[in-house]
Amino acid sequence: MNVMKRVQKQIDRTVGGFILRGAVTEEPVPFSEREGLVYKEYKVGDSWGKLFDCAWFHLTGKVDPAPGEPVFLKLDMNCEALLYDREGNPLKGFTNGSSVFGFMGYLGDPGKYYYPLENFTDGQGNVELWIDAGMNDLFGNVKKKGRIEIVEMVTRDMNMRALYYDLKVLRDLKIGSMKLDREAFRIYRKGLMKVRAIINRQKPGWVSEALELTEELLKTPSKLDHQISSIGHAHLDLAWLWPIRETWRKGARTFANVLRLMEDYPDFKFGASQPQLYQWVKDQHPGLYEEVKQRVAEGRWEVQGGMWVEADTNVSGEEALVRQMLYGIRFFQKEFGIRVDSLWLPDVFGYSGNMPQIIKKSGLDNFMTIKISWNDTNKFPHHTFNWQGIDGSEVFAHMPPEGEYNSPANVYFLLKSARNYREKHIDNRTLNLFGVGDGGGGPAASHVERIRRLNGTAPMPRVKMEFARDFFSRLSMIKEKFPSYRGELYLEKHRGTYTSQGWVKYYNRRMEQKLKTLETLLVQTGRYGEFKEEVRAIWKEVLLYQFHDILPGSSIKRVYKECLERYEALDKQTDEIFRHVTGQSPLSSEETVSLKELSAYNPLPVPLRAQRFTGQEYQELHLSPLSSTVRDAGSWKREASENNRMLENDRILVKFNRRGAIASIRDKKSGRKVLRGTANRLTVYSDIANAWDIFRFYRLLPKRHMKLIESRAFRYGPVREIVQRYVYGRSRMTQIIRLRDGESRLDFELHGDWQNNKKMVRTAFPLNLKTDVAVFDIQFGSLKRSARNKTKIERAQYEMCGHNWVDMNDGERGAALFTDSKYGFRTKNNTLDLNLIKSTNYPAKRGDLGLHDIRYAFFVHDGDHLAAKVDEKAMEFNTWIPFGKSSLDCGQPLFELDSEAITYSALKESEDSDALILRLYERNGREERVMLKINRSVESLYETNMVEENPVKICDGNRADLSFGPFEVKTIQILLKGSRSSEEKPL
Structure with missing residues (x-):
């Protein structure tokens, strides 16, 4: 036996045991209800539950130690557990040693086993403990069949x-x-x-x-001149390989464990992000939350980051990212009196090119991530840099050189931080985040003990425990010396997250669109204040599901079953608010209403054709901007047609082959061929990756195509329609393709039951043009990406994320794909290729099998994407329109703009008053001027940052001449006559 093991075996001495009684339940039971459960006796070696079962354990025993020798509970039940005090406050989180995290040996031992029994012992030495347990390790597994491993009283030789x-x-x-x-x-x-x-x-x-x-x-001095700022951390995924409800419990265990560690180590400092997590702890364990507040006030606990949750920034919409900041920053201000200055997103799967503007205009200066170090092809060139967004905004960014947010703070990792640092020629300071994360738990005593011994000991850098805020504050003083990087931070990994779990992406887009329409309508009708708290609560829950392992599709099946149920409830809740405001609920697509009774609301600042298909009838209303005013209307019955191989109108001619794919599209005005090959053939690729990833060479594997078994043609007046039925293995799909007179846009709907696992379904449109770039819609703007496939960087970008549209053009002609909830595109070889379904077996078993409803459109245009108004037309395709069965009185449009280059992302009431907030942005990447007119009695207009702070007066009255830079976002506060200003109602 080596000497270390000999020493380790002599640390603990068993001095007693416990009688162990437990009550197992499928779902958590509160502390106050634990004694009403049915208990049975367990012993060491027994297994007590299946994955995600919960249990209360009652431990009783008698202490008989040597005089003056402290006695500890030593506990490992092959699960996570939480010890409570007599009043029901969490005291200490325990974690089993046999954990998937522990098998990643380079990260250290996840186990947390000990707690002193001094306060649990009566005058006769009797001990009584209550422990809440969850049958899972840190990563949502049952280890060692869930056997009870260790339940002992021990003394410890310190x-x-x-x-x-x-x-x-x-x-x-x-x-x-x-x-x-x-x-x-x-x-x-x-x-x-x-x-x-x-x-x-x-x-x-x-x-x-x-x-x-x-x-x-250990006093051997180091010659290395490097300083590491080290902060305890517990990156906690709010859902991933465990359900959301288990995260509530993980949060309490983690926070309790950290607070106990602070009692043992006065120099230990810790930081945690995500106000949603703090809110859960506050709601369920107010005593524990007060302890956290005390440590924050003492300067030992750092509140980190600006977002409500550590959200995905690829798929989340523009306004959602602002609301993440709005609610996150304000939570920390209100609860702790702290204005955070950094965005903290260590584990997100890539970062939008407009994030620097969102960060900066939310009053934050710094950004921290780890994830770009995970690139699978090209090393990101910097660790510390000035990150510039597509609008020119700049934030100071640091990526800890360890490439890890679960640092064990050992020799290897701390040396890696110093030796790998790419900007060491500029400065010698880096950041270290130590502790057990992902599944929570945070640092253990072993982390702190190592750091204490490694501070400047040869050959190590100096290590100082301090807040990340202090690290950024010092380093940013010389930020002009560091290099700059412009544009998105594309992660060369996890490209499947743009498509996996299609329904969560569908509902996310739907709720983003629906909330925008709802808020605009509430403001115009003057009723926002009545529903302000309810709308805020809906937004916060939508933001929760944008967490970076929920919205990207990388969680277990149970997470999606539960969040989809909640999405449906939120959807109905917004409908109920509409009913209160308008007197009617929005019509479903199945409800039939005569054209005379039909009404709708247009939430866009441009005219809109609202279209509605009800099976046997097509109805359309031409609506004025921000209004329910109908300019024109029409209704047509469905009629059968004979030609199921062609769609034609005054703009384009579309021909189909016998397999149902598009054989050709001809632009009738120019006579040119739009395509250079077959398009929209539903192609099935083998998907040998998990939900995160797409196998780089999937296109070289054998592929198949869905088989057309029926094709029928119909007409609704100005609309031609072809309905196709496809099969593939056990899967059945119906595709509806429509073309309206006067349009060069083909609309596609795909409905059916997908039942073939480990497959990916894609559609592609090879274009008859040559271009080296594709233009992708992103939050508050667009981004040009290379469409070539020559360099290592270009080859790594074989799947890219886009929002409402992606366009390819040669300046004279082009085409775009619009989507309502699909985000994964390939744009190589002058082809627009869209990922429709990605069905994998991990983490969610049989992921994406089941029903699907998918909408996309192919838009043929002249000129580039700006001349063709691609963004505006894609916005019309995506906007959620509430239809009603009687007239809607929505009030006068609140605002008017004299430039179509400027649009809005939100119209809402201020968080602090009844002033109004209008968020405008320039969407074409050009400098623009616009006249904003408010159609109300206005006291004055102000510009604020995105979180509604620091108002600067623009003008008195209801008109303002505004100047926008390329892709610039402006948040306008409208102080109506008789309203309260934000200064009159502080946070």
Whole structure:
């Protein structure tokens, strides 16, 4: 047995056991209801539950230690557990040692086992404990069949413990010094040989003798000039390999564990992000939350990041990203009196090119991530840099060189931080985040013990425990010396997250669109204040599901079953608000209403043709901007047609082949061929990856096509329609293709039951043009990406994220794909290729099998995407229109704009008053001027930042001449006559 194991075995001495009784339930039971459960006796070695079961355990025993010797509970039940005090407050989180996290050996031991029994013992030595347990390890697995491993009373030899940590660190220092500092290596090798001899002899007083020697060895000075700012961390996924309700419990365990660690180590500092997590702890454990507030006030606990949750920034919409900031920043201000200054997104799967503007205009200056270090092809060139967005906004960014937010804070990782730092020629400071994350738990004593021993010990850098805020504050003083990087931070990994779990993406887009329409309508009708709290609560829940392992599709099946149920409830809740405001609920697509009774509301600042198909009838209303005013209307019955191989109108001629795919499209005005090959053939690729990823060479694997079994043609007056039925294996799909007179846009609907696992369904449109770029719609603007496939960077971008549209053009002609909830595109070889379905088996088993409803459109145009108004037309395709069966009185449009280059993302009431907030943005990437007119009695107009702070007066009255830079976003506060200003109602 090596000396370290010999020392480790002598730290603990068992002095007693417990009688263990437990009550197992499928879902959590509150502390106040635990005694009403039915209990049975368990013993060590018993298994007590299946995955995600919950249990209350009642432990009783008697302490009989040596006089003055503290006794500890030592617990490992192969699960996560939480110890409560007598009043029902969480005290300490426990984690099993046999964990998937632990098998990632380089990250360290996840186990947390001990708690002193001093406060649980009565005058006769009787001990009584209550423990809430969850049958899962950190990563949502049952380990060792869920057997109860250790339930003991032990005493602990703290000198032996200190010697054990000394030996572990010295062993690593010797290895780390081997190539970096030969002198230190010789010192450690010789010193450790002496320590081993002392331990092997074990003469009286050997522990003190060994400690004196190890302490002296740990004073060996380092020659490395590098400073690491180290902060305890517990990156906690709000759902992933466990359900959301388990995260509530993980949050309490993590926070409780950290608070106990702070009692043991006065120099220990910790930080946590995500106000949603704090809110859950506050709601369920107010006593624990007050302890957190106390530590924050003491300057030992850092509140991190500006977002409500650590949200995906690829798929989340523009206004949703602003609301993440709005609710996140304000939560920390209100609860802790702290104005955060950094965005904290360590684990998000790539970062939108407009994030710097959103960060900066939310009053934040800094940005921290780890994830771009995960690139699978090209190393990102920087660790510290000035990140510029598509509008020119700039934030200061740091990516810890360890490439890890679960740092074990050991020799290897801290040296990696110093040695790998790409900007070391500019400065010698980096950031380190240590602790057990993903599944929570946070740092253990072992992390802190290592850091204490590694501060400037050869060959290590200096390590200082401090807030990330302090690190950024010092480093940003010389930020002009660091390089700049412009545009998106594209992650060369996890490209499948643009498509996986199609229904969550569908509902996310639907709720984003529906909430925009609802808020606009509430403002115009003057009724926003009545529903302000309800709308805010809906928004916050939508933001929760934008967490970076929910919306991207990388969680287990249960997460999606539960969040889709909640999406449906939120959908109905918004309908109910519409009913209160308008006197009627929005019509479903199945409800039939005569054209005379039909009404609708247009939430866009441009005229809109609202279209409605009800099976046997097509209805359309031409609506004025921001209005329910109908300019024109029409209704046509469905009639059968004979030609199921062609769609034609005055603009384009579309021909289909016998397999149902598009054989050709001809632009009738110019006579040109739009396509250079067959288009919209539903192609099935093998998907051998998981929900995160797409196999790089999937196109080289055998592929199949869905088989056409029936095709029928119909006409609704100005609309031609072809209905196709397809099969593939056990899957059945119906595709509806429509073309309206006067339009060069083909609309596609795909409905059916997909039942073939490990497959990916795509559609493609090869274009008869040549271009090196594709233009992608992103939040508050657009982004040009290379459409070539020559360089390593271009080849790595074989799947890209787009929002409402993606366009390819050569300046004279082009085409675009519009989608209502699909985000994964390939734009190589002058082809627009869209990912429709991605069905995998992990993490969600049989993921994306089942029903699908998919909409997309192919738009043929002259000129480039700006001349063709692609963004405006795609917005019309995507906007949610509430139809009603009687007239809607929506009031006068609140605002008018004299430039179509400027549109809006939100019209709402201010968070702090009844002033109104209008968020405008320039969408074409050009400098623009616009006259804004407010159709109300206005006191004055102000410009604020995105979180409605720092109002600067623009003008008095209801008109303002505004100047916009390319893709600039402006938040306008409208103070109506008789309303309260934001200054009159502080946070």
